[in-house]
Amino acid sequence: MNSYLQDLLINKDKAGVDKYLNRLIKNKHWTLISLIDELLPGLLFESNLTYGSFHQVKMALFLRRLSINNILSKETEEGVARVILTEMLNRNWLNIEAGDFKGADRIDQPLDNMVEELNKGNIHNSYYYAIQEYKDNPANLSEYLLGIGSLGIPDSLGHSLSCFQPVIEDLVFPHHQYAETALLSYVTYLGRRNIPEDFDPEDYSLKEEPDWTELLKKAASGSGIINLHHMITSYIYLAWKDSDYHQGDYKLPFKILVDWFKDKKVDQTRLERVENLEVSTWLPSDYAGFYDAFDYDNPDETARMVINLAEAKYSRLYDWMVRLYADDYDQPRWNPHFYTGLYSALSLYGMEDIDELVVLRMALDQAVRYYINGMKN
Numbered sequence: 556m557n558s559y560l561q562d563l564l565i566n567k568d569k570a571g572v573d574k575y576l577n578r579l580i581k582n583k584h585w586t587l588i589s590l591i592d593e594l595l596p597g598l599l600f601e602s603n604l605t606y607g608s609f610h611q612v613k614m615a616l617f618l619r620r621l622s623i624n625n626i627l628s629k630e631t632e633e634g635v636a637r638v639i640l641t642e643m644l645n646r647n648w649l650n651i652e653a654g655d656f657k658g659a660d661r662i663d664q665p666l667d668n669m670v671e672e673l674n675k676g677n678i679h680n681s682y683y684y685a686i687q688e689y690k691d692n693p694a695n696l697s698e699y700l701l702g703i704g705s706l707g708i709p710d711s712l713g714h715s716l717s718c719f720q721p722v723i724e725d726l727v728f729p730h731h732q733y734a735e736t737a738l739l740s741y742v743t744y745l746g747r748r749n750i751p752e753d754f755d756p757e758d759y760s761l762k763e764e765p766d767w768t769e770l771l772k773k774a775a776s777g778s779g780i781i782n783l784h785h786m787i788t789s790y791i792y793l794a795w796k797d798s799d800y801h802q803g804d805y806k807l808p809f810k811i812l813v814d815w816f817k818d819k820k821v822d823q824t825r826l827e828r829v830e831n832l833e834v835s836t837w838l839p840s841d842y843a844g845f846y847d848a849f850d851y852d853n854p855d856e857t858a859r860m861v862i863n864l865a866e867a868k869y870s871r872l873y874d875w876m877v878r879l880y881a882d883d884y885d886q887p888r889w890n891p892h893f894y895t896g897l898y899s900a901l902s903l904y905g906m907e908d909i910d911e912l913v914v915l916r917m918a919l920d921q922a923v924r925y926y927i928n929g930m931k932n
Contacts, residue, residue: 587632600649608714610891617898634881653739713788760806775917776822790899830914896922
């Protein structure tokens with residue numbers, strides 16, 4: 556991290572951070588991508604006592620992807636930058652960076668040794684073995700770590716997988732400059748869990764993939780944080796399956812996801828609402844019109860507008876929603892799941908496995924209503 560910005564954040568210097576950001580956005584060459592990259596060491600070692608998991612880095616990486624794909628306007632990126640820096644000022648994090656090393660001879664079974672050391676609580680040795688595998692087979696290490704993380708889904712609301720799958724995809728596998736720091740972060744996190752010594756991903760696989768339409772109908776049912784995580788984690792599984800590091804012979808632990816909410820019922824009210832969704836005769840043509848039409852007191856109409864926009868003006872909706880969340884940012888009410896839920900729901904629209912419109916509508920309806928309820932309460 557830039558030492559000046561690092562000092563401002565460590566010292567909780569809000570005035571200094573505001574001044575830094577105001578100067579930054581006046582530079583026509585600044586990008587949200589570069590700012591997030593600069594903040595990654597801190598984001599990767601968030602010590603978030605409020606939520607207990609690594610929400611900020613997941614949120615930041617999702618927003619970074621939108622910036623990479625030129626989906627966000629400059630005005631939106633400026634607002635997002637303020638949100639991220641304000642969140643860092645109001646959260647706790649450790650300034651830790653890891654790097655490569657010149658070790659001894661190659662270990663024959665680095666992953667077995669890594670698990671053994673994790674179960675002993677020896678993070679240093681675990682990281683040493685993880686780096687050994689990373690050098691030889693980054694794809695295999697990526698999936699193995701996510702497989703271990705999947706074991707904690709039921710008692711972590713999916714965070715043991717969902718907070719780190721974007722980290723693996725965007726930082727570890729492509730050998731980002733902070734790849735080793737990201738790897739240390741995940742290994743450290745996994746050290747809090749008891750891992751079966753004979754861990755085998757196939758033990759948690761299914762003979763066939765889930766019926767994604769039916770699974771997502773259940774995942775996108777209900778309100779509140781637990782139900783939202785069913786949808787987010789389902790998206791994460793699909794993103795893992797579609798990733799560049801996914802090896803064809805690796806059996807994804809779909810059984811854990813399916814069993815997690817197997818007894819959950821489909822929300823018939825939401826299902827019927829989106830099945831009978833009326834096409835809006837008017838849709839906003841610019842952000843100002845969208846902002847004025849987004850009514851926190853009328854979630855039915857607001858969700859209907861957002862869904863109609865998703866099906867008519869997909870990329871602009873992304874930008875408008877992200878900007879609105881930033882413009883209406885209210886720190887006491889703020890929740891990083893606002894962005895991660897929205898990103899997950901909208902990302903489902905672009906996935907080949909999901910071809911039934913009603914499922915996409917249910918997920919977006921769930922995410923929008925979660926945001927509205929969170930901001931009103």
